[in-house]
Amino acid sequence: MPGQNSAGSVHYPLGRPLGLLAVEERASQVLLCQAYPASAEIVIEAREIKPPTTQNEIKNLPSRIERLDRLAPDVMAVFLRILAREQFNYLAGQYLDIMLPQNRRRSFSIANPPHDAELLELHVRRVSRGEFTQQLFSGAAANTLIRIEGPLGQFWFREESRRPALLIGGGTGYAPLRAMLRHLLERGDRRPLHLYWGAQSRVDLYEDALVREWTARYPNFKYTPVLSNPRPEDAWDGRTGLVHKAVLEDHVDIAEFDVYTAGPPAMIEAIRHEFIARGLPRDQLFFDSFDFAPDVLAKRARQLP
Numbered sequence: 001m002p003g004q005n006s007a008g009s010v011h012y013p014l015g016r017p018l019g020l021l022a023v024e025e026r027a028s029q030v031l032l033c034q035a036y037p038a039s040a041e042i043v044i045e046a047r048e049i050k051p052p053t054t055q056n057e058i059k060n061l062p063s064r065i066e067r068l069d070r071l072a073p074d075v076m077a078v079f080l081r082i083l084a085r086e087q088f089n090y091l092a093g094q095y096l097d098i099m100l101p102q103n104r105r106r107s108f109s110i111a112n113p114p115h116d117a118e119l120l121e122l123h124v125r126r127v128s129r130g131e132f133t134q135q136l137f138s139g140a141a142a143n144t145l146i147r148i149e150g151p152l153g154q155f156w157f158r159e160e161s162r163r164p165a166l167l168i169g170g171g172t173g174y175a176p177l178r179a180m181l182r183h184l185l186e187r188g189d190r191r192p193l194h195l196y197w198g199a200q201s202r203v204d205l206y207e208d209a210l211v212r213e214w215t216a217r218y219p220n221f222k223y224t225p226v227l228s229n230p231r232p233e234d235a236w237d238g239r240t241g242l243v244h245k246a247v248l249e250d251h252v253d254i255a256e257f258d259v260y261t262a263g264p265p266a267m268i269e270a271i272r273h274e275f276i277a278r279g280l281p282r283d284q285l286f287f288d289s290f291d292f293a294p295d296v297l298a299k300r301a302r303q304l305p
């Protein structure tokens with residue numbers, strides 16, 4: 001979450017995070033989810049972003065893993081049932097935190113829209129040597145009880161805009177975009193919506209068939225899958241390369257669009273640089289960068305020489 005550091009200073013143990021451009025750092029902007037205080041007093045000016053509803057209070061709630069479905073060798077759908085009488089209200093695109101011991105947390109976007117949320121669906125990518133995701137892939141069972149906190153983040157669709165939208169997902173960055181698209185399409189929104197889904201090979205486009213069905217059902221919806229590393233057995237005759245480059249090739253005038261993007265930090269950083277350089281106004285770009293959790297980044301920083 002960005003803010004304006006108007007007095008005092010902060011530092012980042014691992015250096016400037018990918019989510020903060022050098023030009024933003026020079027303008028005293030800070031990334032509050034990664035910054036550590038470096039002076040006794042700090043004044044932060046925050047621009048308040050009001051969600052379109054007042055009901056999405058952040059709650060810490062017990063829940064149960066109701067079901068696990070393997071979507072791809074490295075992607076698991078996790079279905080959570082909230083075990084509380086309280087309602088869990090959220091906006092399509094937001095994420096939640098799964099709480100680990102010692103108040104540590106792991107963030108995951110909610111992949112289903114609020115109008116179909118009896119269970120909350122997450123799409124979790126296995127991270128090599130990752131504490132939580134490895135557990136999940138090596139036998140976490142249905143019925144496991146966990147605590148979640150949410151809804152979190154400001155990554156929701158600005159429905160008041162009249163511009164067409166480009167939605168760009170890298171890997172499981174598709175998850176929050178899926179929630180947004182289902183929210184819009186299933187409720188009859190007619191604006192042009194174009195999903196670009198970037199993945200390494202065909203198996204990573206784990207809902208390709210479903211998304212292709214949407215193109216047949218909704219005339220205002222377009223879909224472009226882009227593979228960066230197709231395997232010979234994929235027999236892929238679609239687009240190849242980096243997904244954000246495909247978007248730039250297809251749209252000379254990117255400033256006509258609102259752009260929503262989620263996925264690996266390097267992809268988000270490339271989009272922030274290249275789309276803004278191409279003329280996309282900053283306030284038409286919305287993103288969630290899938291960074292590792294703050295406790296892991298801090299631990300890594302402590303291990304640096």
Ligand SMILES: Cc1cc2nc3c(=O)[nH]c(=O)nc-3n(C[C@H](O)[C@H](O)[C@H](O)COP(=O)(O)OP(=O)(O)OC[C@H]3O[C@@H](n4cnc5c(N)ncnc54)[C@H](O)[C@@H]3O)c2cc1C
Pocket residue numbers: 095105106107108109110122123124125126127128129130131132133134153172173175176288289290291292293296299300303
């Ligand atoms: C807003 C947001 C939304 C997200 N949504 C999604 C989503 O929908 N789907 C999804 O798949 N991901 C999502 N992510 C990313 C997800 O949160 C991370 O992949 C997840 O936290 C990994 O958890 P883990 O416990 O498995 O790995 P961690 O234990 O956090 O480890 C991460 C990596 O750091 C390494 N590591 C850990 N400790 C150390 C150490 N001391 N020194 C050196 N290296 C170390 C591990 O080996 C591993 O490679 C999201 C992230 C954010 C911020």
